[in-house]
Amino acid sequence: MRQEIQEALVSRVLTHLAEGTTDTGPAIGKVATTSYASRDRLDRELSQIFRRSALMICHVSRLRAPGDFVTVEVAGVPVLAVRNDHGGVSAFMNVCRHRGTQVVAEECGHKNSFACPYHGWTYDRDGCLIGAPHASGFEEHTPWPPKLVQLPTAVRAGFVFVRLTPTGAPELEPGSFEMIARDLEGWFIRDHVAYAPRSITKQLNWKLVIDIFLEAYHLKTTHRNTIYQLFFDNLGLVDPFGPHTRNVFPKRSIKGLENRPRSEWRIRDHANVLYHLFPNTLILMEPDHAAVLHCYPLEVDRTRIDAYTLIPAPAETEKARAYWDKNNAILYGAIEEDFAMGESIQRGIRSGANESLTFGRFEHALTHFHRNVEEALESA
């Protein structure tokens, strides 16, 4: 992040501390509980938001060499992303053109070609069929040879973005993700590597996973005995980038910057910087690493969270692994505290006690998020 932006952020935090304030929106927000509880609503979100948006699916460190691949199922679409032979990343529907089996079953790995496990149709890294046993039996199939359905893809700031709706073009057209990618670029996490990936399934709506990260109001109560000791009570900065958001959660150590020259002000040393990439990705920048969470709705009240830590260099020694594992233990300990609240909210929603949830003026990042969900549904 550019130094003048870091100075401006630190300056805003110091002003809030001096005045006992925090960033606020113009008014409280409300969202109907049906937004988190209706299957019809989720179906519309899947088709009109998840299938239309540029979705960040992984970090480029998973796809270093030609033939490296990852698979992920997003909104009911099995996706295969592969480093191709032309230096780029291609993505396909991971669906065989014969009878629809998932061509690649593994979550990640390296292959020269991709052979379907059912009858052995084999595709190259550009998704083209290069072999089919007894191919003479398909003579009148057109086109022949078929190609895996290609999904438009882009690599920005070290992350792979995919759109689940095919356009015929391999490249994802520039979109709103460019706005926040520029800010992310400044952290150089494209050179990091993904460490300790994990998949977590929780009993809550996907939007609740996003909600619980977007405000500093809960720190003092939810995390009282864990990470709160590092942070302030209800102090945060919120900056929207189109539908995306950058939150800054200052640490108590930031007060020490008051007497330091501005040229030494480094926001990341004294605050967690949280990016929400609309719709479903969270990136938490910590002083020497970042945590990434991609949230995938499974049911209206069930969400899979694919999470990993981005670290500056591979953890090749016992000492390095111990260091990052300790960091992760603190992080996931805090995240479990958040998920417990989120699952509790989901049960509260199911009870019917509330017709809507309320966001305070300083929870306006949630208001922004839900406004963008509504707008995406209305514009579709």
Ligand code: FES
């Ligand atoms: S379904 Fe893939 S080869 Fe038959």
Ligand SMILES: [Fe+2]
């Ligand atoms: Fe939290």
